[in-house]
Amino acid sequence: MSGETDAALARRVAETAGELLLVLQLSGLFEGKALGKAGDRTANAFIMEALRHARPDDAILSEEEKDGAERLAASRVWIVDPLDGTREYGEGRSDWAVHVALAIDGVPVAGAVALPGVPMTLCTGTCPQAPEAAETLRMLVSRTRPAAEAVSVADALGAELVPMGSAGAKAMAVVRGEADIYLHTGGQYEWDSCAPVAVAVAAGLHVSRVDGSPMAYNAADPYLPDLLICRPELAERILGLTQV
Incomplete structure (x- = not known):
């Protein structure tokens, strides 16, 4: 494994995938459902390649990949959604995300959620404490x-x-x-x-x-x-x- 922490890796991969999705969204080459489909494939291909390169011994579960039973025997499993909110992404909205997380023995221990349309990324390594609840929930x-x-x-x-x-x-x-x-x-x-x-x-x-x-x-x-x-x-x- 590289010297980068799992949280830092999750953030870098999620942010980069988000940047690729923004470029694709702004290209004008696709729209609507076709844009969402292209976004799913593009982000997934990058995330799978990046994680396999950085953490070759870890298993991966992705929404866009065929699942395999071999991950069940793995302690470290990356669980990713390359494009969460495909519909919103295809409609040009901002409420979509990229999810990259690591679960160890079933517990999510590191992760990042990129919100490229905001833009913002929240990560386990540098996450601020959430503010108190509002008076009106x-x-x-x-x-x-x-x-x-x-x-x-x-x-x-x-x-x-x-x-x-x-x-x-x-x-x-x-x-x-x-x-x-x-x-x-x-x-x-x-x-x-x-x-x-x-x-x-x-x-x-x-x-x-x-x-x-x-x-x-x-x-x-x-x-x-x-x-x-x-x-x-x-x-x-x-x-x-x-x-x-």
Whole structure:
């Protein structure tokens, strides 16, 4: 392995992939779904090559690669989403992200979420502590299909709904203090949440499944259906509502 820390590598790879995606977006060669498809392929090819070069002994789980059982025997597994929010990216919006994370024995220990459209990258190695919750709570939901459970919890809390695109953009909005709660029950995969979870934990936020159990990665089935990221002081109250 190179002398670069895992967190620094995650940041550099995520940021570079984001830069490539911006160049592609601004090229005018593609638009809409075709742009999203080209972005997925371009970012994935770069990330896979970069990680294989820098960490040749580690396994990789990517949304855009065929999964293999060999990663299950690996302690160190990079879990990546080359373009989280393909729809938003193809529409020229800013709420999309690049996720690069390392899980060791199933625990996300290093990660970076690049938000090229902002632009900003949040990383476990240099992540500031998230600010305190606002007086009026703000809950992030999907801008196209808000989950009924999240809407119900928001109503019980008197929280304002904040529609947003990708999972990474939502999670980082809580880290950045732009929202207080990200509650997702609509179905996700490990690559959707691994990097955001690593960064959120580093920022001192509460992170768990909606039943309060910890997030675990590198499972045989990468489906992880739900997620809660919020200020620690809100967790007990929210979990009480999700487990009714």
